[in-house]
Each structure stands twice: as structure tokens, then as C-alpha cells.
Amino acid sequence: MIDTLRRELESGIGGEVRFDRVSRGLYSTDASVYQIEPLGVVIVRARGDVVHTVEIARRHGVSITARGGGTSQAGQAIGPGLQLDTSKYFNRVLEVNVEERWARVEPGVVLDELNAALRPHRLRFAPDISTASRATVGGMIANNSSGARSVLYGKTIDHVLELEVVLADASIAHLRALAPHELEAACDGQGLAAAGHRTVRTLARDCAEEIERRFPKVLRRVGGYNLDEFVDASRPFNLAKIIVGSEGTLALVVVAKINLVPLPIAKAVLAIEFDDLLDALAATPSVLRHRPSAVEVMDRFILDHARESPALDALRRGVLQTDGPGALLCVELYADRPGDLPPRLDALERDLAGSGFRCRWRRAETPEAQARIWTLREAALGLSMAMKGDAKSLSFVEDTAVAPEKLREYIDRFLQIVRR
Numbered sequence: 101m102i103d104t105l106r107r108e109l110e111s112g113i114g115g116e117v118r119f120d121r122v123s124r125g126l127y128s129t130d131a132s133v134y135q136i137e138p139l140g141v142v143i144v145r146a147r148g149d150v151v152h153t154v155e156i157a158r159r160h161g162v163s164i165t166a167r168g169g170g171t172s173q174a175g176q177a178i179g180p181g182l183q184l185d186t187s188k189y190f191n192r193v194l195e196v197n198v199e200e201r202w203a204r205v206e207p208g209v210v211l212d213e214l215n216a217a218l219r220p221h222r223l224r225f226a227p228d229i230s231t232a233s234r235a236t237v238g239g240m241i242a243n244n245s246s247g248a249r250s251v252l253y254g255k256t257i258d259h260v261l262e263l264e265v266v267l268a269d270a271s272i273a274h275l276r277a278l279a280p281h282e283l284e285a286a287c288d289g290q291g292l293a294a295a296g297h298r299t300v301r302t303l304a305r306d307c308a309e310e311i312e313r314r315f316p317k318v319l320r321r322v323g324g325y326n327l328d329e330f331v332d333a334s335r336p337f338n339l340a341k342i343i344v345g346s347e348g349t350l351a352l353v354v355v356a357k358i359n360l361v362p363l364p365i366a367k368a369v370l371a372i373e374f375d376d377l378l379d380a381l382a383a384t385p386s387v388l389r390h391r392p393s394a395v396e397v398m399d400r401f402i403l404d405h406a407r408e409s410p411a412l413d414a415l416r417r418g419v420l421q422t423d424g425p426g427a428l429l430c431v432e433l434y435a436d437r438p439g440d441l442p443p444r445l446d447a448l449e450r451d452l453a454g455s456g457f458r459c460r461w462r463r464a465e466t467p468e469a470q471a472r473i474w475t476l477r478e479a480a481l482g483l484s485m486a487m488k489g490d491a492k493s494l495s496f497v498e499d500t501a502v503a504p505e506k507l508r509e510y511i512d513r514f515l516q517i518v519r520r
């Protein structure tokens with residue numbers, strides 16, 4: 101059966117089909133603690149390859165797990181059937197509309213490469229995840245990713261305009277915002293796309309109260325299908341929003357039309373050192389009132405790992421005012437005019453001075469000083485994940501979304517559990 105599957109896949113595909121042991125081994129892991137060896141790997145070149153793969157896999161009753169950069173931390177990029185890799189070839193930027201601020205891209209485009217192509221237009225795709233150098237837009241859509249600046253820009257779902265997808269019956273659907281009369285038309289018919297529109301419309305209508313009551317009201321919630329996007333009848337119905345966050349379980353994205361945002365004009369960072377990590381977390385709700393573009397914390401564990409590399413240690417000493425703070429809270433502000441930043445920094449500092457927390461701060465107003473802070477964060481986090489010796493960092497509690505006002509208590513109790 102496997103030989104037939106491989107031969108059928110190979111006939112008429114523009115990309116690559118790999119069933120050898122090495123390839124299957126390579127594709128058996130992502131960035132999670134799990135490992136599942138796939139039957140084989142299809143490295144697609146174009147949408148026709150995706151349709152071809154779905155048709156054949158369907159006939160053979162074999163599952164498909166799409167894969168972009170494979171940086172997922174919960175095992176959603178690995179599976180026992182076919183791995184469908186978009187990152188090698190299926191990665192072009194198809195169209196950029198600077199005036200209307202959108203782009204059409206293939207799913208395998210890597211975020212950093214997309215943003216490099218957009219930079220001459222002073223635009224970018226807003227969700228700025230820390231794996232931007234290897235994660236793809238397809239993976240970001242399926243995971244509903246968000247990054248350091250989610251307090252300003254939200255999540256990927258807030259920036260997906262339209263999707264072209266391949267459904268389980270190998271049909272192609274174009275999902276976009278529909279006016280009420282268009283939704284009626286989309287719900288009519290026999291195909292899977294019509295069934296999808298009908299199902300989501302019915303669920304959102306019949307369960308609106310339950311969805312409203314039960315869906316957590318936290319910005320970074322990414323778990324589950326996004327039915328909450330469909331309960332407000334005054335907003336256009338856009339089935340693309342149910343694909344976002346579905347981790348490849350509903351459809352395979354072949355083209356995404358995404359929203360773009362302008363690059364910031366002026367930026368400043370306030371690096372706040374706290375004696376105690378829990379104080380840094382307790383200060384976050386009041387920091388958020390100053391409309392930051394990013395709030396990132398580095399605890400002592402991460403900061404101490406910077407000591408392992410002489411270059412990074414020099415960076416650490418340049419950023420910090422004391423040798424071993426409990427935490428460093430980095431608060432970034434964006435503004436349309438450079439002159440708007442100093443009064444906002446003054447106000448934030450006044451709040452901190454009156455907060456009663458044991459903390460001190462320093463402004464980073466030049467691009468170089470800001471780059472030092474973000475470089476320290478990225479490199480020290482990386483080092484802490486790749487510890488020397490037998491003790492290793494292990495990610496096992498992923499993507500918890502906690503309301504800022506509960507963050508201090510959450511981490512306090514979490515640390516107590518881990519220390520037991």
C-alpha cells in the first residue's frame with residue numbers, strides 16, 4: 101500500500117516526494133517534546149501539488165499534517181500520515197498593495213523574509229513572533245500566533261483578510277468577509293465549503309450565549325476554534341477566521357491575503373529592573389495603561405544564562421544597572437512623532453516611582469540601545485533553552501493566557517508547584 105501511495109504521489113507532482121528513512125526521521129519532530137514518524141513527506145511546490153496530495157491521501161485514508169517551519173511546541177506540526185511541507189518552494193510573495201496595505205502570499209513564506217520584502221514600502225506583517233527567522237505565515241495562521249507586540253496589534257486572526265484553502269475533498273474554497281446576502285448564497289449548495297458556512301453560522305447563532313459566557317476574555321487566548329468571531333451579527337461573516345487557529349485540522353491554506361501595518365516612526369524602551377520577579381508582574385497592569393507596544397519580562401534564570409557567553413555577559417552588564425536583579429521588565433512605546441515619547445516616558449516613570457515596588461529604570465531612546473535590550477532577551481532565552489550539562493530546560497506548559505491582573509498570583513502559585 102505504501103509503495104502505491106508513493107508512486108501515485110510522485111506521478112504529476114511538481115515538488116518532491118520522500119519516503120526514505122532519513123527524511124521520515126527528520127520530519128518526525130517539531131519544537132515540542134513529541135516524536136511521530138510520518139509515512140512519508142510531500143514537499144509541495146504549488147497549489148496543484150496540495151490538491152493532488154489531498155486527492156490521493158483521501159483515497160488511501162491517510163492523514164495529512166501540514167508543516168511550515170516546524171517550530172510548534174505542542175506537537176501540532178507532526179503526524180503519522182503524510183507531512184506536507186510548504187516551506188521549501190511554496191513560499192512566494194504574490195502581490196503587495198501598498199496603498200491599501202495588504203499582501204497575498206503563499207503559506208510557506210518565512211515571516212522575516214516577508215517583512216524584508218515589505219521594508220522598502222515601510223510596511224510589515226504585524227504579529228512578531230520570536231521564531232520569525234524560520235516560522236511561516238501558514239504556520240502562524242494555523243496557530244493564530246502573536247508576539248511581543250500583541251498588546252498593540254493583537255493576534256494573527258486580526259490580520260488575516262482572506263484565505264484560499266484546499267478542503268478535505270480536494271476542492272478549493274475562497275474564504276472572505278461576506279455581506280448577509282452573500283452568506284445566504286455561500287450556505288446554499290452541496291459542497292464542503294457550503295457545509296462549513298452553514299455549520300459555523302448555526303453554531304454561532306444557536307450557541308451565542310454559551311460562547312459569550314465561556315470563551316475566556318484574554319487577549320492571548322489561542323486555544324480552540326474561534327467561534328467567538330462569529331457571534332456578533334453586525335460584523336461581516338468571514339469563514340477564514342475559523343481556519344485561523346485550527347492547527348491544520350479544517351483545511352490547508354494555499355494563499356493568504358493579509359493585512360499590513362506601517363513601520364513605527366518613533367520608539368523608546370524603558371528597561372525596569374525589579375528586585376523581585378513577582379513585583380515586575382504585579383506592576384504590569386499599571387504599565388499597560390500607558391499604551392505600550394510591547395511588555396517583555398526576563399527573569400533571573402534567563403538573565404543569569406547571559407553570563408555563560410562573554411559577549412552576552414558584556415551586553416547584560418551594559419543593559420543592567422545592578423548585577424543580579426530578580427527581573428527586567430522591558431516596556432516599549434511607539435509614537436507617530438518623536439516629541440510624543442518623552443512625556444509618556446515621564447508619566448510611566450512617575451507611576452513606577454509611586455508604586456512602592458523596589459525597582460529602578462533606564463531609558464533606551466536610541467535604536468542601538470533598544471537593539472541591545474532585544475538582542476540580550478533573544479540570545480539569553482536561547483541559551484537558557486540549550487543548557488550545558490545533564491539538566492535541561494523543558495517546555496511543558498505552553499501558551500497559557502493569563503489576564504495581566506492575575507499574572508502575579510498565577511506565577512507565584514506556579515513556582516510553588518514547580519518547587520515541590
Ligand SMILES: Cc1cc2nc3c(=O)[nH]c(=O)nc-3n(C[C@H](O)[C@H](O)[C@H](O)COP(=O)(O)OP(=O)(O)OC[C@H]3O[C@@H](n4cnc5c(N)ncnc54)[C@H](O)[C@@H]3O)c2cc1C
Nearest residue numbers: 168169170171172230235236238239242245246347348353
Ligand atoms: C523558542 C520558541 C519561541 C516561540 N515564540 C512564539 C511566539 O512568540 N509567539 C507565538 O505565537 N508562537 C511562538 N512559538 C511557536 C511557533 O513558533 C509559532 O506558532 C509559529 O507561528 C509556527 O509557525 P511554523 O511555520 O513553524 O508552523 P509549524 O510548526 O510548521 O506548523 C504549525 C501548525 O500550522 C499547521 N500548518 C502549517 N502550514 C499550514 C497550511 N499551509 N495550512 C494549514 N495548516 C498549516 C501545521 O499543521 C501545524 O498545526 C515559539 C516557538 C519556539 C520554539
